[in-house]
Amino acid sequence: MRIAVIGTGYVGLVTGACLARLGHSVICSDRSAEKISVLASGGLPIWEQGLDELLSEASSLNRIRFTTNIKSAVQESDILIICVGTPFGPNGEADLTQLWSVVKQIARHSTEKKFLVVKSTVPVGTTDEIDQWLQSVSANRNIDVIHNPEFLRQGNAIRDFFHPDRIVAGCRTDKAKHVVSDLYKDLPSPILFCDSRSSELIKYASNAFLAMKISYINMIADFSEQTGARIDVVAEGIGMDSRIGEAFLRAGIGYGGSCFPKDIMAFRAMGQKWDCPMPLLDSTVSINRLRPRRLVNKLTDELGMLKGKRIALLGLAFKPMTDDLREAPSLQISRICLEQGAAVHAYDPHVSDYPVPEVVLHRSLYDAIDSSDAVVIVTELEQLRCLDWQIVSKKLRTRLIIDGRNMFAWEEMLHIADTFDMTYISVGRPPIPASAAAGADFYKANQIRSI
Numbered sequence: 001m002r003i004a005v006i007g008t009g010y011v012g013l014v015t016g017a018c019l020a021r022l023g024h025s026v027i028c029s030d031r032s033a034e035k036i037s038v039l040a041s042g043g044l045p046i047w048e049q050g051l052d053e054l055l056s057e058a059s060s061l062n063r064i065r066f067t068t069n070i071k072s073a074v075q076e077s078d079i080l081i082i083c084v085g086t087p088f089g090p091n092g093e094a095d096l097t098q099l100w101s102v103v104k105q106i107a108r109h110s111t112e113k114k115f116l117v118v119k120s121t122v123p124v125g126t127t128d129e130i131d132q133w134l135q136s137v138s139a140n141r142n143i144d145v146i147h148n149p150e151f152l153r154q155g156n157a158i159r160d161f162f163h164p165d166r167i168v169a170g171c172r173t174d175k176a177k178h179v180v181s182d183l184y185k186d187l188p189s190p191i192l193f194c195d196s197r198s199s200e201l202i203k204y205a206s207n208a209f210l211a212m213k214i215s216y217i218n219m220i221a222d223f224s225e226q227t228g229a230r231i232d233v234v235a236e237g238i239g240m241d242s243r244i245g246e247a248f249l250r251a252g253i254g255y256g257g258s259c260f261p262k263d264i265m266a267f268r269a270m271g272q273k274w275d276c277p278m279p280l281l282d283s284t285v286s287i288n289r290l291r292p293r294r295l296v297n298k299l300t301d302e303l304g305m306l307k308g309k310r311i312a313l314l315g316l317a318f319k320p321m322t323d324d325l326r327e328a329p330s331l332q333i334s335r336i337c338l339e340q341g342a343a344v345h346a347y348d349p350h351v352s353d354y355p356v357p358e359v360v361l362h363r364s365l366y367d368a369i370d371s372s373d374a375v376v377i378v379t380e381l382e383q384l385r386c387l388d389w390q391i392v393s394k395k396l397r398t399r400l401i402i403d404g405r406n407m408f409a410w411e412e413m414l415h416i417a418d419t420f421d422m423t424y425i426s427v428g429r430p431p432i433p434a435s436a437a438a439g440a441d442f443y444k445a446n447q448i449r450s451i
């Protein structure tokens with residue numbers, strides 16, 4: 001099939017590369033000349049695992065091209081997939097400026113029958129509005145509009161593309177359904193065909209549900225801290241109920257990224273627009289907003305004033321295995337630490353440019369840690385799994401580890417803290433004090449079961 005992918009950001013680039021792998025002929029179009037020139041010369045404007053290889057393969061087979069010329073992309077394709085951004089608008093609603101700009105250009109340049117697939121996350125009713133608008137432009141009656149939301153996760157995007165739990169397609173016509181079936185015919189996943197309003201809502205409701213699960217477990221984590229329960233054990237017990245499931249019950253410093261924060265706000269704005277309040281979303285947002293501040297409070301509880309202290313932040317992107325800093329909790333944490341007079345040193349293997357200039361970036365994990373008063377784990381970086389605790393303990397000025405993601409097993413840290421005389425504080429689990437005696441006493445006093 002001849003496909004144009006319009007908007008080659010995270011979603012567009014992954015979609016284009018994966019569709020080329022499936023054998024389709026793909027033109028990727030973006031308004032950013034800089035991005036297109038990087039891509040056309042074999043480079044990558046973003047880091048996503050496996051994307052490099054996929055794009056090289058597609059280019060060598062002549063299955064993918066890059067252009068800023070949307071006119072030629074539209075005219076040389078039968079299927080047009082819109083993957084432009086739908087960022088925060090001024091009152092939290094989705095800003096559809098990029099989307100409508102593309103729709104208008106498509107209307108201007110398309111003369112033959114086209115299938116227009118909206119992959120961007122858009123408010124309920126948008127696909128119908130596009131359809132109605134296109135029909136009102138008489139020359140463009142021949143465009144069949146489909147809504148096909150994307151569910152990929154950054155860092156896992158290519159696997160998610162080839163193995164989605166489901167494909168959702170809001171279609172008006174049987175021809176549109178056939179196009180979607182052909183587009184994804186080699187994927188093993190079920191396709192849910194529905195109307196476009198339901199399809200648009202499935203995307204927001206899925207993201208909101210996942211974000212709600214995260215805020216819920218974070219609320220329970222705070223309660224565990226007050227009562228001496230252990231959130232990892234509690235989450236395990238909750239998740240063993242197949243009606244609840246174990247996924248997205250990892251307590252920590254909250255959700256960030258390009259989707260959850262903006263989509264929950266847009267969903268709330270939609271609720272207001274349609275006069276349907278969504279109090280569960282209000283709570284989800286307010287719990288999440290407090291997470292970074294709560295983490296810094298743990299630092300000050302241990303260190304007192306942060307003025308003159310050196311803090312090592314490990315993991316800056318909103319999650320591991322991505323370079324994406326959109327709504328990353330590290331931004332808020334680093335700003336609060338800096339405001340309080342600390343020096344912030346950081347390490348993230350995928351981040352080489354950070355928007356808070358006072359943060360000193362290091363290429364080596366151990367250099368970031370050197371002479372610090374605390375190590376703060378902001379994301380679950382793979383490199384941390386093989387940390388040499390002896391080196392860490394020698395390099396630290398104050399032996400304090402704040403694990404914002406509970407990435408280390410509590411029992412393991414009991415032993416490590418004891419061996420290297422370190423204090424280990426995590427989320428929703430009892431703190432592990434530095435001295436061996438204190439650790440053992442604490443363990444006994446709290447009658448925490450050994451697993």
Ligand SMILES: NC(=O)c1ccc[n+]([C@@H]2O[C@H](COP(=O)([O-])OP(=O)(O)OC[C@H]3O[C@@H](n4cnc5c(N)ncnc54)[C@H](O)[C@@H]3O)[C@@H](O)[C@H]2O)c1
Nearest residue numbers: 007008009010011030031032083084085086098120121150
């Ligand atoms: N990032 C994700 O993991 C993810 C996952 C699922 C869904 N989504 C949704 O997919 C959409 C795209 O997200 P993203 O993260 O890829 O965004 P992005 O900001 O990374 O990419 C958007 C691209 O569109 C381009 N663009 C904007 N206006 C254009 C125009 N008029 N013509 C051509 N190109 C134009 C931009 O230059 C940019 O390269 C959003 O609606 C998002 O909510 C994102």
Ligand SMILES: O=c1ccn([C@@H]2O[C@H](COP(=O)(O)OP(=O)(O)O[C@H]3O[C@H](CO)[C@@H](O)[C@H](O)[C@H]3O)[C@@H](O)[C@H]2O)c(=O)[nH]1
Nearest residue numbers: 150151152153154214248249250254255256257259318319
């Ligand atoms: O138990 C958990 C799971 C995740 N997170 C955090 O939640 C955020 C989002 O994580 P994740 O969902 O893995 O990443 P995204 O790439 O943002 O993917 C989400 O957002 C995409 C954009 O809409 C959707 O397509 C995906 O299905 C949806 O998972 C990150 O900050 C994670 O650290 C937690 O705090 N606890």
